[in-house]
Amino acid sequence: MDITTAIKIIGMVVILIGIILCIGVSKTSLYSPLYKRIAPLAFLVVPFFVVALGNYHVLEGSQKVSSCVRCHVMAPMANDMMDPQSTTLAARHYKNGWIVSKQCFTCHKDYGLNGTIKAKLDGFRHLVKYTLRTYEEPTRFVGRFNNQNCLNCHRGTPNFEAIKSHHTIRNRLETSQTNCTHCHGFPHPTPLERTPGTARYDELMKGEMVHERRRP
Amino acid sequence: MSISKRILFLVAHFRVSKRILVLSAYVLCEWFLIVPDPLPMALFVFVAQPFFAFAGFIYILEVIEELKQRGVL
Numbered sequence: 506m507d508i509t510t511a512i513k514i515i516g517m518v519v520i521l522i523g524i525i526l527c528i529g530v531s532k533t534s535l536y537s538p539l540y541k542r543i544a545p546l547a548f549l550v551v552p553f554f555v556v557a558l559g560n561y562h563v564l565e566g567s568q569k570v571s572s573c574v575r576c577h578v579m580a581p582m583a584n585d586m587m588d589p590q591s592t593t594l595a596a597r598h599y600k601n602g603w604i605v606s607k608q609c610f611t612c613h614k615d616y617g618l619n620g621t622i623k624a625k626l627d628g629f630r631h632l633v634k635y636t637l638r639t640y641e642e643p644t645r646f647v648g649r650f651n652n653q654n655c656l657n658c659h660r661g662t663p664n665f666e667a668i669k670s671h672h673t674i675r676n677r678l679e680t681s682q683t684n685c686t687h688c689h690g691f692p693h694p695t696p697l698e699r700t701p702g703t704a705r706y707d708e709l710m711k712g713e714m715v716h717e718r719r720r721p
Numbered sequence: 722m723s724i725s726k727r728i729l730f731l732v733a734h735f736r737v738s739k740r741i742l743v744l745s746a747y748v749l750c751e752w753f754l755i756v757p758d759p760l761p762m763a764l765f766v767f768v769a770q771p772f773f774a775f776a777g778f779i780y781i782l783e784v785i786e787e788l789k790q791r792g793v794l
Contacts, residue, residue, distance in 0.1 A: 513754055520751045524744065531740045548743060548780040552773040555750050559765055562754060567762075575758050629766065636763040 509566045516558035523551035564625075568610040576635050578644050581709035582693045583609070594692040603658075612654050612692070643699035650684045723789075725782045732779055739776035746772035 526547035533540040566572070574583040586595040586608065595612070598604050604611045627648075634640040656678065659665045666672075670688075677683040686692060698705040749769040753761040788794040 516754050517751060520747050520754070524747045524751075527740055527744050527747065544780065548739060549777050552743065552746070552777060555747065556770055556773055559750050559753060559769070562757065563762060563766065567757060572757060632759060632763050632766065635759050 509562070509568075512558055512561055513566060516555065516562065519551060519554050519558065523547060523555060526551060568607045570607070570609050573609040576631075578635070578640065578642060579609075581699045581706065584709050584711070585694045592690070593694065594686070594690060611658075614654060614657070642701050643696040645696055649681055650686060652678050652681045652683075652685050655685045725785055729779070729782055729786060737775075737779070739779045742772040742776040746770075746776070 526543050530540060530544050530547045533543070570583055570586075573579050582595065585591050585593055586599045588596055589600050595608070598612075599608055671678065674683050678685070694705070694709060697703070699709065700706055746769040749761070749764045749772075753765040753769075785794065
């Protein structure tokens with residue numbers, strides 16, 4: 506059992522304790538000694554732990570590909586990644602086993618517990634837009650591609666260092682002024698391919714991960 | 722009338738029950754942990770957490786008021 510699952514189970518147990526305490530509080534008189542003992546637990550202590558565990562689950566528990574693909578708009582990305590015929594960067598990383606697990610998160614690390622505040626705010630913005638359905642397909646990347654997500658793994662490797670142009674534009678790569686994708690192709694299907702109504706969109710939506718998304 | 726008393730008066734006026742707030746927040750959290758879909762996640766982030774915070778705030782105000790009445794504060 507991994508730590509995320511363990512924390513999830515602990516969270517569920519803590520919530521049940523909270524619910525029992527809350528019911529207990531509602532059955533006791535406001536001035537009884539029992540109320541004074543359990544009310545701080547029900548209203549302050551247990552909620553503190555529940556919020557901490559819940560936020561851990563939001564930030565760290567959602568790193569699996571199956572978690573990412575729970576949002577409808579992510580299905581084309583995940584299906585393309587798992588398509589052996591695809592030549593996008595994500596698909597090449599996946600089929601060659603360069604990233605063994607948490608494939609989405611490994612390249613989108615900013616969302617994790619150690620990520621930047623801006624990435625967290627972006628995550629909340631995506632959550633609001635998705636929940637309220639105030640987005641349009643195809644979704645578009647807002648901001649600048651962060652080369653650090655690539656360089657975290659590739660920097661210093663023999664294959665990377667052997668390419669002369671990597672040294673010539675090293676500063677531009679480090680500061681993301683030149684994107685890795687300029688030379689190495691698209692990381693995911695293009696917005697045109699992800700436009701509803703196109704043949705490619707229908708193909709991308711039929712992949713294996715669509716079924717994964719529907720699993721409980 | 723102190724600020725905490727005014728807030729508690731408003732809370733009583735609008736019949737805001739911290740027990741109901743906390744119970745619904747617990748239920749939303751449990752839902753999110755069992756089914757980590759976008760909707761339960763949004764409800765946990767934008768509804769359950771503010772509910773917890775508000776209920777805790779009301780409880781602290783009540784404790785402060787009681788301590789004031791007893792002359793401890």
